[in-house]
Amino acid sequence: MNKLGHEMHELCKKLFPICRSITGDGLRQSLSILNLNLPNMELYEVPTGTKCFDWEVPEEWNINNAYIIDPTGKKICDFKKSNLHVVGYSHPINKKVSLQELQDNLYSLPDQPDAIPYITSYYKKRWGFCLKHNERKNLQYGDYQVFIDSELKDGSLTYGEIIIPGKTEKEIFLSTYLCHPSMANNELSGPVVTTFLGKWLSERENHYTYRIIFIPETIGSITYLSKNLAEMQKNIIAGFNVSCVGDERAYSYLPSRTGDTLSDRAALHVLKNRYPGYISYSYRDRGSDERQYCSPGVNLPVCSIMRTKYGCYPEYHTSLDDMSLVTPNGLYGGYEAIRQTIETIERNETLRATVPCEPQLGKRGLYPTISSKTSSIQVKDMMNILAYADGNFDMISLAELTGKPLWELTPIIKTLKEEGLLEEVKR
């Protein structure tokens, strides 16, 4: 079995039980665990009340325990059994309420009666519990003791950042989010695959500089952008939002807003050649941090390569999105699709033939010395590269023009560069 896939799966399992939110100790603890794998990660704390464009960093939320005692004295909606039972950012409470008042603060899914839904109320103070609809239907008339041992206070929003320098200041950007409690495909697959991409990138020589961030979704990306926008707009030439990369059902592509950036072209080249059954979404189906990265005032070239997309699988945002959904093979597939796309961009030179006309390949041992009907077919890819390399096409375009994946052309291009017949013109 796949070693890397198993390592990623183990890391998911370690993170799974922690109760994360957009701020707080669960988020800090999760980042610390990732930090063990990526020692060059730096952690940042942004204080409550910090202005971030149209937003501000909210109060920090922490929770120790929560449950309900029903009229018969039974403990239900026990936070210790599933952290999804509590509405995220619930304020503390400890009081007796009627069934009717309780119902106003319960959330369940009639269409998925055995799933606990994932619900939050970050920006309006509330308390609430989530439970299986089948359980809710059996609640008896009477008084309920509701207990939430949580805290909302001035604190900070935590995020992690790694910069891996390359030969150029131009950057490839990876962003993943870490703010959901116990859910697996959305979200733990994202930060875990990103962690392993960071490890791979840290161990090789890269042409580009890499900026990799682990943030809470929405408020985290907005906070990060508000601190780094000018530099990011100056340097980032491609970027990927890493989310939902752990199940085995599908490969999915969600474009950037304009749909024609280098990120999009590289992602599509890999998907078409390696995973031709992939599902292609529209930017109108967006739903993660590309909403910020591709917004009109930010306009970064960010798209997403996923396994099954958020919102498109039944377990999404419920307790059913658990560690049985995410597999070593699923994680490894998500990792590989993004890794290959990054490698495609690393290799994506723009090439120019150095001599007018075809070069004499025969004298270099690169062309059959006997000329027959089929001579040129044997060296067709080499001849095609030389025929199209006019300094206007990058290798992705050249690969698509010649109908071959870029990685099959790479060794030929290496040879031709060594022979002085091709040169890189710019990037």
Place this chain on the structure above:
Amino acid sequence: MNKLGHEMHELCKKLFPICRSITGDGLRQSLSILNLNLPNMELYEVPTGTKCFDWEVPEEWNINNAYIIDPTGKKICDFKKSNLHVVGYSHPINKKVSLQELQDNLYSLPDQPDAIPYITSYYKKRWGFCLKHNERKNLQYGDYQVFIDSELKDGSLTYGEIIIPGKTEKEIFLSTYLCHPSMANNELSGPVVTTFLGKWLSERENHYTYRIIFIPETIGSITYLSKNLAEMQKNIIAGFNVSCVGDERAYSYLPSRTGDTLSDRAALHVLKNRYPGYISYSYRDRGSDERQYCSPGVNLPVCSIMRTKYGCYPEYHTSLDDMSLVTPNGLYGGYEAIRQTIETIERNETLRATVPCEPQLGKRGLYPTISSKTSSIQVKDMMNILAYADGNFDMISLAELTGKPLWELTPIIKTLKEEGLLEEVKR
């Protein structure tokens, strides 16, 4: 039933019996009747012999009576019964002719033997009569008395013009023609619908200035252009030739020469969203005053929204194009399609989001405070507008990108502008 449709139908009926041509008293009388509905219309007279580019204004033609007395003494081709019986611009005549000489001056339609054709000879002096082919077949050998009491003389070409000032000097242009005798869809539907569009525009506050003209076809538009070309090229941002807008069979679109002007984009947006069964023609199917407005040296952004297009219905240019073909519903449909297109252009701002990233809609009461699986779907249109409003797209483009008609986005845009989250960048 539809009040406006009935008013338009009544006006058609009043105009129907008048014998119009490209000059003369029938045209003047018709314009006077429209003037009652549009008091701000100005009438112009352009003298015979006035040079208009490659053309000149012809002699004025008027007619009082015409008929033929057959060998048995019976009156046929009686102008009093149908003004289509006389070839337009026939010179006066009163003489006895043989059946053979008469035949050389008769026009009928073998394929439509019960229709009187509409025939003119504006630029070569002739006399002639039009009749049903079934009637013609029964003409007996013998002498015929032909009588046409008409006059050709130095006079003038008459046209009407209304300018309705708006907030900007930039203009939307409406042109309709008035030069055919008793025919209903082509032509009375055009000037009548245009009159009611003029009334509607006179009673509201407009962003654009409106230039509306009632002219004889071809020579009228050439004459008008020769007097106003520079100003029109400077100000007109969109225009429509209004013709054949009174029957109930179809909606039709004939593009401008280039096919990509603001007029075309607005017309297609309305037709696709409101009248999806519309027929799309090519500019090669043109046949009315867009031939002048879109000509290489003029190059105005003029297209046509019609009901059944001229030349594409069997009654066209015959006595069968009468008031049974044009209906209150037909006229109202033609009026509405053009009115909505004008309104679409009036509302067609170019928008830019004012803050980087998504704004925090929740604190403005514009976003659900509980975040669940379906939160973002409830505000999808609002989120899409903010996501695409980068200052490069006008609202028609934005509507087409988001898959919604512009008029459904208008109230959302109003809200976002009031919140300071969107701004208009130019027009």
Place this chain on the structure above:
Amino acid sequence: MNKLGHEMHELCKKLFPICRSITGDGLRQSLSILNLNLPNMELYEVPTGTKCFDWEVPEEWNINNAYIIDPTGKKICDFKKSNLHVVGYSHPINKKVSLQELQDNLYSLPDQPDAIPYITSYYKKRWGFCLKHNERKNLQYGDYQVFIDSELKDGSLTYGEIIIPGKTEKEIFLSTYLCHPSMANNELSGPVVTTFLGKWLSERENHYTYRIIFIPETIGSITYLSKNLAEMQKNIIAGFNVSCVGDERAYSYLPSRTGDTLSDRAALHVLKNRYPGYISYSYRDRGSDERQYCSPGVNLPVCSIMRTKYGCYPEYHTSLDDMSLVTPNGLYGGYEAIRQTIETIERNETLRATVPCEPQLGKRGLYPTISSKTSSIQVKDMMNILAYADGNFDMISLAELTGKPLWELTPIIKTLKEEGLLEEVKR
């Protein structure tokens, strides 16, 4: 029967027996025969060793005789019977070899056992014979006397060039190759059709200057380019590689590298309108001198119009490509397709209407004086030309916009220019 086709066929037959190669007396003799038909052709000799970009002119090769004596004393692979029996550029040899050593120097086609293949080894010194696979299978064990009376020496590469001056220095370029021994469609059809195109061009007044060259393939075009590149890049506005234009099976089109040059547009206009069953290839299917002309550092607008394309017919590069494959009708069809394409470019003006609006055609006798339902249909092409001639479209575009072939519009355009209603704006 077709006189021109027969003349071309006779010329092919005269050239057929000569043993040509990329250098040598066979090439010189063939060029002399063509020179009789084109007295203004100049012949050039480029010495062995001359540097041409990445290449150099090779030694000159001549051959008098060659054969093998088999163990029974029988003469086989007799050069006097077919010059294809000897591998091109074989060095001289006269020795006894075993069957095994002989086999290492034999070439045959198991899939086409009755065809002698065409094999060369220009840039690696070898000797070799080609024969039918059926003959090879019968070779007996024993010793074979191999005899090749050839010579490799410092000499020169020969080519022919004609410049036919026109009204402008801008050039149309025709290139054809002459380097194959006895083969008919590939290659003799090319130089013979080009010779007759040269005769036709020499006898008429041309707008463009014509540069026509007869060269050995690959090394010849590279040599010619290395001497004339700057001038060619400055002047050539269209060009055609003339090859495989003699059989009756197909018409074929191979685009230039970019596919959108004037050559491509004219070729496609002729093929679509005259030979709609033509086969369209991709530039990736290239295989002749367009490889040099369209290479990134050269970048000339050269495409190919062929009958059955090289590599796409079973007889290609074997003894079966003989004078039974190439016919008078086949040659005439190839000649006509290219001649019409040249004529299309000669006629391809860019036009502008001289007056705003439609001109009054009636007063010039160009429009029906009686206006009825069908008046405008009778002059539809004329009206379309005037409607689109805005100075931005050349006549090929205008013809494609109006759905008519250019040559049907030519007389109408002539009339409109005489009337002063159209003018040429540039070329």
